[in-house]
Amino acid sequence: MRIDDGAGTAAEPVRVVLADDEAVLRRGLRVLLETAGTVRVVGEAGTADEMLSEVRAHRPDVVLVDVQMPGKDGIEALRDLAALPDAPVAAVLTTFDLDDYVAGALRSGAHGFLLKDADPQVLVRAVHDLAAGGAVLDPRVAARLLPKLRAVGDRDHEHRLVRALSAREQQVLGLLADGRANADIGDRLGLTEATVKSYVSTVLTKLGAQNRVQAALIAQRAAGGGVR
CATH class of the missing domain: 3.40.50.2300 (Response regulator)
Incomplete structure (x- = not known):
């Protein structure tokens, strides 16, 4: 595609x-x-x-x-x-x-x-x-659900998971949490789309997240509103 x-x-x-x-x-x-x-x-x-x-x-x-x-x-x-x-x-x-x-x-x-x-x-x-x-x-x-989902989970544990990511992985996670697609993340970080996909896969594995939505919620909870 x-x-x-x-x-x-x-x-x-x-x-x-x-x-x-x-x-x-x-x-x-x-x-x-x-x-x-x-x-x-x-x-x-x-x-x-x-x-x-x-x-x-x-x-x-x-x-x-x-x-x-x-x-x-x-x-x-x-x-x-x-x-x-x-x-x-x-x-x-x-x-x-x-x-x-x-x-x-x-x-x-x-x-x-x-x-x-x-x-x-x-x-x-x-x-x-x-x-x-x-x-x-x-x-x-x-608007209705995210405040509830952000409040769920062990924030300290999630904060440790996020901080354990490499600097580049945290950058990818921050953009992912903003809803950016792989191509956009690549443009912003000077990476190929294939490289971004690899980073996203690694980030999901390290955070124990099944998909990008779950990873974004972990990032928001861990950082009190977003990873930057």
């Missing part, structure tokens, strides 16, 4: 799999996401098992999962997805913004939590941010 090659050449669209048990909503979301021509829905699924099958068949850049599906719900589906080799980036896209759903999704490896009634341009931009290595959280969810 290539969003911008910097030479005016048409970029390849972000490849997406949609998992939602309501076919009518899936069709609406497909139209919404594909209108601008920068996103292509390569697979649709109504259950968790169908989602895994579509992911294996199409190898998408991003998977958008609803919370409520028959059989395994979206939270369980995220856990199954995260267990796949080379699992794609996944985010919840749902009508429900209950705190338990958000927390469960983030614990299960989601890189974001989006609401279906968001502005279409916001959803398309979120898909691109996810594909570029970023993390996304609907502002309405973030």
Whole structure:
């Protein structure tokens, strides 16, 4: 997947799999996401098992999962997805913004939590941010939930984990906590995107975080609002 090659050449669209048990909503979301021509829905699924099958068949850049599906719900589906080799980036896209759903999704490896009634341009931009290595959280969810999540955890322990990172790793973490995608982090630090990905992977491992959202929350708790 290539969003911008910097030479005016048409970029390849972000490849997406949609998992939602309501076919009518899936069709609406497909139209919404594909209108601008920068996103292509390569697979649709109504259950968790169908989602895994579509992911294996199409190898998408991003998977958008609803919370409520028959059989395994979206939270369980995220856990199954995260267990796949080379699992794609996944985010919840749902009508429900209950705190338990958000927390469960983030614990299960989601890189974001989006609401279906968001502005279409916001959803398309979120898909691109996810594909570029970023993390996304609907502002309405973030405003209510982040203060609670920041208060959870052993702040002293997390502070020690963050301080044990190298200076460069702390720089990467600080930019990651600001919601920067890998390409942006690389531009700011003079690193290649591949090098940034390696740093991010190392940071997640050292912090014991499953994804970028969890790492950002650890950074914010450890530093009382951010690592700089």
